[in-house]
Structures are given as C-alpha cells and as structure tokens.
Amino acid sequence: QSKQRLAVLGSTGSIGTQTLDIVRRYGDRFEITTLSAHSNWKKLVEQAVEFTPDNVVIADKTHYTAVRDALADHPVKVYAGSDALEQVVCSEQVDTVVMALVGYSGLFPTVSALKHGKKVALANKECLVVAGEIVTRLSAEHRAPIIPVDSEHSAIFQCLTGEHSAVEKVILTASGGPFLHRPAEELERVSVEEALNHPSWCMGAKVTIDSASLMNKGFEVIEARWLFGLRPEQIDVVIHPRSVIHSMVQFGDGAVKAQIGTPDMHLPIQYALTFPQRLPLQGPRIDFCKLGCLEFFEPDPMRFPNLALAFECLRRGGNAGAVLNAANEVAVAAFLDRKIRFTDIARINEETLGRTTLRECVSLEEYRRTDREARQTALSIL
Ligand code: NDP
Ligand code: MG
Numbered sequence: 001q002s003k004q005r006l007a008v009l010g011s012t013g014s015i016g017t018q019t020l021d022i023v024r025r026y027g028d029r030f031e032i033t034t035l036s037a038h039s040n041w042k043k044l045v046e047q048a049v050e051f052t053p054d055n056v057v058i059a060d061k062t063h064y065t066a067v068r069d070a071l072a073d074h075p076v077k078v079y080a081g082s083d084a085l086e087q088v089v090c091s092e093q094v095d096t097v098v099m100a101l102v103g104y105s106g107l108f109p110t111v112s113a114l115k116h117g118k119k120v121a122l123a124n125k126e127c128l129v130v131a132g133e134i135v136t137r138l139s140a141e142h143r144a145p146i147i148p149v150d151s152e153h154s155a156i157f158q159c160l161t162g163e164h165s166a167v168e169k170v171i172l173t174a175s176g177g178p179f180l181h182r183p184a185e186e187l188e189r190v191s192v193e194e195a196l197n198h199p200s201w202c203m204g205a206k207v208t209i210d211s212a213s214l215m216n217k218g219f220e221v222i223e224a225r226w227l228f229g230l231r232p233e234q235i236d237v238v239i240h241p242r243s244v245i246h247s248m249v250q251f252g253d254g255a256v257k258a259q260i261g262t263p264d265m266h267l268p269i270q271y272a273l274t275f276p277q278r279l280p281l282q283g284p285r286i287d288f289c290k291l292g293c294l295e296f297f298e299p300d301p302m303r304f305p306n307l308a309l310a311f312e313c314l315r316r317g318g319n320a321g322a323v324l325n326a327a328n329e330v331a332v333a334a335f336l337d338r339k340i341r342f343t344d345i346a347r348i349n350e351e352t353l354g355r356t357t358l359r360e361c362v363s364l365e366e367y368r369r370t371d372r373e374a375r376q377t378a379l380s381i382l
Contacts, residue, residue, distance in 0.1 A: 099127070225314055320353065331344065
C-alpha cells in the first residue's frame with residue numbers, strides 16, 4: 001500500500017502540530033511533502049528536520065534566509081511568501097492538503113488545491129465563510145473532496161456516512177465559551193487573558209477569541225451550509241457546555257444521530273485523513289456512568305450578536321460572508337492588541353456590514369476586492 005502524501009499548510013499551529021502527531025504515529029501510512037509556517041521559522045525548521053519534506057514554505061518572507069541557512073545541509077527546498085503556498089499544493093507529489101492556515105490566508109491555497117484535484121482535509125472554515133459558493137463548486141467540478149476537520153462538521157460528516165435519506169436539519173453544538181454565564185455589563189470589561197482561556201479546547205488565538213464571541217459558531221453555521229448543501233432554516237445551534245456531543249443530524253423520520261467523544265482534535269484530523277477507514281487512536285474514553293446529566297440551552301442573542309450576524313449573512317449570500325470575515329479579522333487582531341474591548345468585536349462586525357453595499361460575487365477577484373474594502377471600513381470604524 002502506498003503512503004498518502006500530505007502537504008500540511010500551517011504545520012506549526014494547533015491543528016498542524018496535531019496532524020504531525022498522527023503522521024508520527026502512522027509513519028507507515030503517511031509521508032510529508034510540504035510543511036509551512038507564517039513566522040515561527042524555528043519550529044518549521046525543527047519539523048523539516050524530523051519529517052524531511054520535499055519543500056517548506058515560510059509565508060513571512062523576512063525569515064527566508066534564516067530557514068534556508070538552517071536547512072542548508074538538508075535536501076529540502078525552501079520557498080517564501082504566500083504565493084508559494086498556492087504553488088506547492090499543486091505538486092504531483094501531493095495527494096492530500098491539510099488546510100490548517102488561519103483566516104483569509106487559507107482561501108487561495110485551498111482554491112489552488114481543489115483546482116488540481118487534491119483531497120482537502122479542511123480546518124480553515126474561513127475560506128467557506130468568504131467564498132463558500134466558489135470553493136464548493138470547484139470541489140465538485142474537479143472531483144476534489146473536501147473532508148471537514150472542524151469537530152462539529154466532522155461529527156455531522158460521520159453521522160451522514162452511509163446515509164442517503166433526506167436530512168431534516170443539523171444541530172451544531174457550542175460549548176458557549178468562557179463567557180457563557182457572564183452578564184452583559186461585565187462582558188465589556190473582560191480581558192484578553194480571560195477570552196483566551198477556553199473551557200474545553202486548546203486552540204490558536206484567533207479561533208479561541210472567535211469561540212468566546214460566538215463568531216466561531218456563526219462561521220460554523222456558514223461552513224455547514226456549504227459543506228452539506230443546507231438551507232439556513234436547516235441549521236440549529238444549541239449550547240452544550242460539556243462538549244461531549246460534537247454535533248447531531250436529524251433525519252426526516254425523526255431519528256437523531258450524534259457523534260460523541262472527548263474533546264480532542266486528533267480524532268477529526270485523523271478521520272479526515274483515513275476516511276472511510278477508522279484507525280485506532282489512543283486517549284481518554286467517555287465513561288457514561290460518570291457523565292451525569294448533560295445540559296442544552298439556547299444561545300443568548302443579546303450578549304452574543306455575532307451568531308445572528310452570521311445567519312443574516314447566510315440569508316443574504318453574495319459577498320456578505322466575506323465582509324463579516326474581514327471585519328472580524330480586523331476586530332479580533334485589535335482586541336488581541338488591547339486596542340478595543342471584547343464587545344467592540346461584534347459592534348465592528350455589524351457596523352462594517354451596515355456600511356458595505358452587498359452584492360453578488362461571481363469571481364474570486366471580487367471576493368478579494370470585498371475583503372480589501374471591508375478591512376478598510378473596519379479599520380476606519382476602529
Ligand atoms: P494557529 O494560529 O494555531 O495556527 C495557524 C497556522 O497558520 C500556523 O502554522 C501559522 O504560522 C500559520 N499562519 C498564520 N497566519 C498566516 C498567514 N497570514 N499566512 C500563512 N500562514 C499563516 O491556528 P489553529 O491551528 O488553531 O487554526 C487553524 C484553522 O483551523 C483556523 O481556521 C481555525 O478556525 C480552524 N480550527 C481550529 C481548531 C483547533 O482546535 N485549533 C478547531 C477547529 C477549527 P506561525 O506558527 O508561524 O504563526
Ligand atoms: Mg469547531
């Protein structure tokens with residue numbers, strides 16, 4: 001059996017390093033063709049020495065010479081800049097692209113991978129939020145499957161495996177984040193440290209802030225729409241603080257299937273790589289007798305307006321998702337820089353949407369323009 005050759009984009013991040021754990025464990029099944037980082041060049045070099053890929057990409061060009069010199073004695077090509085990411089995924093040496101870049105930066109490399117018929121194990125939900133219509137169309141046209149890595153979507157994907165009957169709806173579970181029970185007036189004053197302290201998952205900074213503001217769940221609603229071809233009314237969100245049920249599917253006969261497990265991203269990453277097979281994965285197992293009762297309740301739209309904004313963008317279509325994503329990236333960066341309050345994130349998102357003329361987008365170039373303009377608008381509101 002030949003090995004599955006992986007290009008891991010964003011290999012130094014939370015999803016990227018967990019992907020490499022799996023490759024380490026199943027070295028007989030996987031080999032690494034490409035690794036990439038934005039600025040953490042030392043970690044990239046370490047990974048390159050361990051996994052001997054054909055090439056590495058350092059997106060931030062200022063670190064190019066550092067990487068090249070550090071790998072001078074190794075048979076690894078070194079590329080720099082984000083355009084290189086679009087090139088390396090096309091290589092004939094790549095079977096699967098693990099898309100673990102964060103934010104808008106994931107869009108164009110994903111498009112390039114799909115156009116070349118690669119299987120994409122997709123963690124980067126933002127590319128579907130920005131341009132889900134084009135991304136899913138390319139996947140179909142080029143018979144390039146997108147397998148979700150995001151835990152909720154992996155859960156839904158697992159529930160749908162072997163099913164051909166009509167889906168009535170999907171139910172996305174949300175932990176509710178660190179501020180689930182925080183009163184509205186206190187939300188204004190929460191610190192960056194508190195926002196980064198997620199109760200159930202250890203993830204990169206951007207997605208952790210998005211989880212605290214429920215923007216992440218909103219993005220996941222849009223992600224589900226495109227991955228599973230759903231209408232907005234077919235997507236529900238329920239707060240489930242224990243994060244034991246990763247998401248559910250309700251079928252036309254009333255049956256509901258759930259995927260249940262401990263919160264560990266290794267499982268959805270591994271499943272995306274080995275589907276339709278399952279391989280053993282070590283780790284804690286759920287002891288149902290010790291679980292006690294599981295709680296479910298509705299999200300609070302007053303304290304967490306981002307969720308409703310995402311549904312609104314979904315209904316409006318066109319470039320609305322691209323506007324929301326761009327505004328949110330600007331706002332989250334400003335919050336992490338301690339320039340704005342936590343509650344300003346949703347306010348900036350809403351105002352940016354309000355000030356933008358929404359339109360249909362037929363080309364990637366138009367999405368690119370939308371992204372640029374919405375960032376400027378968001379910055380001017382800041
Ligand atoms: P991290 O911030 O941990 O990692 C991001 C990776 O992308 C790093 O390798 C980083 O390099 C690189 N990167 C960052 N910015 C750029 C850029 N502009 N150009 C090129 N490369 C860049 O993120 P996560 O792993 O947490 O998340 C990745 C994606 O997966 C996100 O879309 C997130 O929403 C999604 N996701 C993550 C989950 C998780 O558990 N972490 C769960 C579900 C979804 P460097 O290290 O040099 O900064
Ligand atoms: Mg998720």
